[in-house]
Amino acid sequence: MTTDPSKSEQLKFWRGEFGNDYTDRNTNSARELRARVALWAPIMARLEGAAPQSILEVGANIGNNLRALRQISDAEFFAIEPNGKARGVLVDDGVVPADNVHEGFAANIDLADGAVDLAFTSGVLIHIHPDDLLASCSEIYRVARRYVVCIEYFSNKAEEIGYRGHSERLFKRDFGSFWMDSFPELQILDYGFAWKRTTGLDNLTWWLMEKR
Numbered sequence: 001m002t003t004d005p006s007k008s009e010q011l012k013f014w015r016g017e018f019g020n021d022y023t024d025r026n027t028n029s030a031r032e033l034r035a036r037v038a039l040w041a042p043i044m045a046r047l048e049g050a051a052p053q054s055i056l057e058v059g060a061n062i063g064n065n066l067r068a069l070r071q072i073s074d075a076e077f078f079a080i081e082p083n084g085k086a087r088g089v090l091v092d093d094g095v096v097p098a099d100n101v102h103e104g105f106a107a108n109i110d111l112a113d114g115a116v117d118l119a120f121t122s123g124v125l126i127h128i129h130p131d132d133l134l135a136s137c138s139e140i141y142r143v144a145r146r147y148v149v150c151i152e153y154f155s156n157k158a159e160e161i162g163y164r165g166h167s168e169r170l171f172k173r174d175f176g177s178f179w180m181d182s183f184p185e186l187q188i189l190d191y192g193f194a195w196k197r198t199t200g201l202d203n204l205t206w207w208l209m210e211k212r
């Protein structure tokens with residue numbers, strides 16, 4: 001059982017060689033970015049009239065979501081990322097200003113309460129041990145002034161599945177319900193599904209929630 005999220009095996013995995021190799025493998029092809037723009041367009045459209053001026057991605061890796069968002073948002077970007085190599089790419093490629101790229105992890109975000117208008121994860125909560133999930137979401141909730149977006153793999157029941165030959169590295173569940181049951185002040189604004197067959201994205205379910 002995990003007791004301290006900063007020492008979890010999952011975080012060690014992403015900070016180390018696996019995270020470095022993932023970062024090297026990750027690509028920001030035009031096709032990938034087009035798919036991400038299509039993913040984010042309905043989410044951002046739903047915020048029309050109150051477009052976020054600041055956006056935080058927790059677990060940004062090389063910033064494919066933020067690169068896509070740059071095409072449809074003029075918000076200031078922030079990133080939290082435990083992997084050093086990925087943080088380097090975010091800065092070197094000018095995706096996020098160096099001062100806004102923070103070493104850290106979801107359960108320990110070095111930003112003030114309500115620091116950003118919108119905070120999100122994409123393919124990150126699935127890699128956090130269930131024992132650390134509430135602490136992680138609590139930090140994301142704390143720094144988000146208005147909106148929380150969650151883009152993750154969905155499963156009706158909480159389950160662990162193998163990930164690239166590793167166990168205890170991927171956990172699926174109904175993350176939308178986890179958010180809403182844990183934080184009763186969250187209202188659901190919209191949700192959707194990016195079907196791999198038509199989008200090229202990895203069967204991602206997204207939820208857009210607002211703090212009321």
Ligand SMILES: C[S@@+](CC[C@H](N)C(=O)[O-])C[C@H]1O[C@@H](n2cnc3c(N)ncnc32)[C@H](O)[C@@H]1O
Pocket residue numbers: 010011014015019058059060061062063064065080081082083086104105106107121122123124127128
């Ligand atoms: C599968 S990648 C997803 C990257 C990006 N969000 C995307 O959608 O393309 C997972 C990323 O989350 C980071 N990560 C892993 N555990 C994390 C944690 N506890 N808090 C924040 N980021 C984490 C990893 O270093 C990696 O960059």
